[in-house]
Structures are given as structure tokens and as C-alpha cells.
Amino acid sequence: MIKHTKESIQTDEEIFSAEIANFKVKEKKNEKKKKKDYLHLELEKNIDILDYISKHNSLRPKLVIGFAAETNNIRENAQKKLIEKNCDWIIANDVSNKSIGFESNFNEVSIFYKNKEFKNEILNMKKKSEISEEIVDRVIDQLN
Secondary structure (H helix, E strand, O other): OHHHHHHHOOOOEEEEOOOOOOEEEOOOOOOOOOOOOOOOOOEEEOOOHHHHHHOOOOOOOOEEEEEEEEOOOHHHHHHHHHHHOOOOEEEEEEOOOOOOOOOOOEEEEEEEEHHHOOOEEEEEEEEHHHHHHHHHHHHHHHHO
């Protein structure tokens, strides 16, 4: 995925919703494991695409937006991700809240802006389509 991302970036903004997978199998085998065999998988960390793109000036778009699906300490974790991943914005939501997020047509998010000294803006609960429209409006305003 990192290869395709590097080849395709030609925009002023990039929105990175989630990693494909944080880990991958370290050593691949060409032989089938039998059910009776003990299975041991060793994993290694994948390249973090958001982190990679946001820190490489030759690839970095003008506006890099990441997402943070959190279950606790949402503000602190989002601010930490904003800094560590060198994003311009982080859009965070509480995935432990069952009325919004993964299993719902509704969401509520907080947008953390790097250039506003960690001030955040809350988009209160509404349909996901409305949340996405509001985010797009903010991206357009930012780039104008």
C-alpha cells in the first residue's frame, strides 16, 4: 500500500482514514500448515503510511489530515498523534460510544488543528454524511 500511495500522491491535501493493518506476518511460508501442527505467527510492524507521507517533504501535500479512533483519553491521544505524525489536523472520535462510530450511521468528532495551538472544534452528533460534508467544507476553506 505504501508503494501505491507514494506513486499516487499528486494533490494539495490527503486524508488518511485508517491504516490497512498495523502488523503483518514477519516470515511467509510457501507450505501449508496442517491442523495438527502448532501454529506460531511472528508479526512485525507495517510502515505507518500517514507518518511516512507527513514527514517526507518531497511527498507531503499542503494539508495532511489523519483520523484517531479512540476509546479513552481522546483529547490527549489526538493531540499526541497530531504532533507525532506531523499532521495538520486530526479528526478524533470515541469508538467506545456505541451510539456513534463503527456500528452506527451517526458520528460525533473533534477536529484538532495544529496551527491553532491544539484548540479543537466539535462536530456534534449527526449523520456521517453530514459530518463528512462539514469536513469537506473546512478543507475547502483551508485551501482557499
